[in-house]
Amino acid sequence: MQINGIDHVELYVGDxxxxxxxxxxxxxxxxxxxGGPETGLADQRSLLLVQxxxxxxxxxxxxxxxxxxxxxxxxxxxxxxxxLEVDDAAGAYAELVARGATGVTPPRTHGDADAEVVVAExxxxxxxxxxxxxxxxxxxxxxxEAIEPLPAADGAELLAEIDHxxxxxxxxxxxxxxxxxxxxxxxxxxxxxxxxxxxxxMNSKVVQSPSERVTLVLLEPDTSARPGQIxxxxxxxxxxxxxxxxLRTDDIVTAVGALAGRGVRFAGTxxxxxxxxxxxxxxxxxxxxxxxxxxxxxxxDHGGQLLQIFTESMHVRRTLFLELIERRGARTFGSGxxxxxxxxxxxxxxxxxxxxxxxxxxxGGVGA
Numbered sequence: 001m002q003i004n005g006i007d008h009v010e011l012y013v014g015d016x017x018x019x020x021x022x023x024x025x026x027x028x029x030x031x032x033x034x035g036g037p038e039t040g041l042a043d044q045r046s047l048l049l050v051q052x053x054x055x056x057x058x059x060x061x062x063x064x065x066x067x068x069x070x071x072x073x074x075x076x077x078x079x080x081x082x083x084l085e086v087d088d089a090a091g092a093y094a095e096l097v098a099r100g101a102t103g104v105t106p107p108r109t110h111g112d113a114d115a116e117v118v119v120a121e122x123x124x125x126x127x128x129x130x131x132x133x134x135x136x137x138x139x140x141x142x143x144x145e146a147i148e149p150l151p152a153a154d155g156a157e158l159l160a161e162i163d164h165x166x167x168x169x170x171x172x173x174x175x176x177x178x179x180x181x182x183x184x185x186x187x188x189x190x191x192x193x194x195x196x197x198x199x200x201x202m203n204s205k206v207v208q209s210p211s212e213r214v215t216l217v218l219l220e221p222d223t224s225a226r227p228g229q230i231x232x233x234x235x236x237x238x239x240x241x242x243x244x245x246x247l248r249t250d251d252i253v254t255a256v257g258a259l260a261g262r263g264v265r266f267a268g269t270x271x272x273x274x275x276x277x278x279x280x281x282x283x284x285x286x287x288x289x290x291x292x293x294x295x296x297x298x299x300x301d302h303g304g305q306l307l308q309i310f311t312e313s314m315h316v317r318r319t320l321f322l323e324l325i326e327r328r329g330a331r332t333f334g335s336g337x338x339x340x341x342x343x344x345x346x347x348x349x350x351x352x353x354x355x356x357x358x359x360x361x362x363x364g365g366v367g368a
Contacts, residue, residue: 111144304329
């Protein structure tokens with residue numbers, strides 16, 4: 001079984017057209033496909049958005065019985081499927097189930113010899129599934145017949161690919177989740193850390209596929225400290241889920257400037273953060289005044305530097321948000337990165353005065 005990368009992510013949303021409008025007009029994604037009753041998807045509406053190597057499928061249920069309807073009712077808008085590109089979907093499905101994964105959808109072939117796509121699904125974490133995708137022939141065809149391709153408008157591609165997904169899990173589930181991905185999916189644990197910030201604390205472990213193309217940053221609250229943003233996410237989201245999607249860019253200054261101009265709101269950073277920035281991370285090849293104006297954070301590890309920034313959540317429950325990241329040699333996720341996320345998100349929550357609006361409850365355990 002070879003996992004080559006992330007083929008796409010599928011978001012279950014209350015209104016696919018509304019979500020597509022924001023991601024298109026503000027974040028720069030292009031509408032490249034659509035599916036619904038007219039293409040054989042009787043009880044859903046799906047829109048395919050693309051930017052460089054990033055593919056997002058937005059799906060809304062048209063009936064109460066559709067899984068997207070139940071997901072949105074329980075969790076709000078969020079990433080429900082992380083699709084993995086594999087060489088052999090049927091073989092990967094059989095191997096994963098044999099190793100202990102929960103089989104959800106057996107392999108099914110779509111299309112013909114010109115463009116054939118084989119898909120299958122297994123459980124991941126919480127209510128999030130992994131779709132195994134094998135593509136043969138014309139790889140530009142997303143899903144033959146079900147998703148109708150649309151002529152995409154031209155535009156600058158400011159974002160390049162999915163860098164990582166950050167996943168929050170309930171207390172006590174971190175080690176089991178890591179074990180699930182190392183023993184079942186063959187990932188490696190590449191980093192771990194205990195982070196304490198302002199009386200709050202969390203545990204973090206990072207798992208990565210052998211191809212190094214799929215990275216999950218797993219976060220678990222430390223219940224011995226006072227509650228913080230991880231507990232807030234788990235409460236508002238009603239269980240484990242993707243907290244943020246990290247999107248890599250080759251030029252974060254240009255990307256953030258463009259997205260901010262289109263209305264994307266980013267988490268702010270105190271101006272004092274930049275006063276001793278180069279003393280902490282070394283010389284930065286970017287104008288410090290511009291980094292300060294845009295609230296871009298900088299961190300370093302043994303490989304080099306990375307520049308990053310986090311958007312405010314665009315969802316009513318204030319759960320899922322985006323990260324823009326430019327890697328300049330840095331490969332890992334150091335304490336500076338995670339603490340910067342923690343502190344930036346805390347400032348956002350404090351500024352909005354947001355309060356949890358969702359009843360408590362937990363999603364299923366690992367592999368559910």
